[in-house]
Amino acid sequence: MALYRTEAVVLRTYNLGEADKILTLFTKNRGKVRATARGSRRPRNHLMGVSQVFTHGSFLIFRGKNLDSVSQGTIIDAWLYLREDLIKMAYASYLVELVDRFTEEYDPNEGVYLLLVGVFNYLRKDGLERRLARYFELNFLRLIGLAPQLENCASCNGEISVDGALRFSPQEGGVLCPRCRQTRSDTLPLSVGTYQAMRWIAACDVDRLSVLQILEDTEKEMEEILRNFINFHLERPLKSLEFLYTIRGTS
Numbered sequence: 001m002a003l004y005r006t007e008a009v010v011l012r013t014y015n016l017g018e019a020d021k022i023l024t025l026f027t028k029n030r031g032k033v034r035a036t037a038r039g040s041r042r043p044r045n046h047l048m049g050v051s052q053v054f055t056h057g058s059f060l061i062f063r064g065k066n067l068d069s070v071s072q073g074t075i076i077d078a079w080l081y082l083r084e085d086l087i088k089m090a091y092a093s094y095l096v097e098l099v100d101r102f103t104e105e106y107d108p109n110e111g112v113y114l115l116l117v118g119v120f121n122y123l124r125k126d127g128l129e130r131r132l133a134r135y136f137e138l139n140f141l142r143l144i145g146l147a148p149q150l151e152n153c154a155s156c157n158g159e160i161s162v163d164g165a166l167r168f169s170p171q172e173g174g175v176l177c178p179r180c181r182q183t184r185s186d187t188l189p190l191s192v193g194t195y196q197a198m199r200w201i202a203a204c205d206v207d208r209l210s211v212l213q214i215l216e217d218t219e220k221e222m223e224e225i226l227r228n229f230i231n232f233h234l235e236r237p238l239k240s241l242e243f244l245y246t247i248r249g250t251s
């Protein structure tokens with residue numbers, strides 16, 4: 001049985017038996033890994049703290065035949081604000097579900113790991129949750145090879161002119177030129193402001209997010225477009241969104 005050490009974020013946990021958990025981890029260099037944490041539901045167990053959802057930790061793991069098993073774990077950051085603030089918790093739940101649903105086990109993607117840790121870190125700031133979610137979506141989709149096409153027409157690769165209302169097609173995977181938008185009925189409205197904000201967020205550094213002025217309508221439209229785009233790639237809806245809309249009081 002091989003042993004490996006890795007940093008990871010806990011995406012989700014399932015109870016197993018009386019005192020154990022199965023952790024779904026997103027590791028720095030092995031991608032998503034499922035591992036048992038024996039005894040981690042017992043008070044004062046050495047794996048209890050590191051076996052909580054969202055925890056960023058350093059793990060020593062046995063590579064098992066079927067399931068890996070956590071031998072040791074130390075907390076790097078427990079992100080207490082993700083547990084104490086319901087809005088932050090709801091957004092963090094959405095991000096970990098996105099990662100869980102779109103990734104396969106043992107498919108390394110260090111970029112996704114760094115993005116998740118980086119955005120969890122920035123969620124410390126108040127009021128940026130919504131646009132951090134958009135930043136995460138746009139970068140995450142790019143890192144897993146599903147970036148929405150925003151430069152040229154997603155259907156014919158023709159030029160996009162921003163002198164009128166645009167349309168976005170989840171099926172085609174991006175923005176459509178005036179000619180292609182006439183041939184499709186399954187598209188969403190995309191205002192020029194939203195189009196420009198999406199391109200800006202997709203390309204900016206995370207610490208520049210707070211300087212961008214975004215209108216409420218733009219935030220809403222951007223969220224709607226990315227939600228449709230993400231849903232198009234999933235067989236069933238994301239559970240965490242229901243929680244997020246309940247906490248936020250809007251869909």
Ligand SMILES: [Zn+2]
Pocket residue numbers: 153154155156157158176177178179180181
């Ligand atoms: Zn076109």
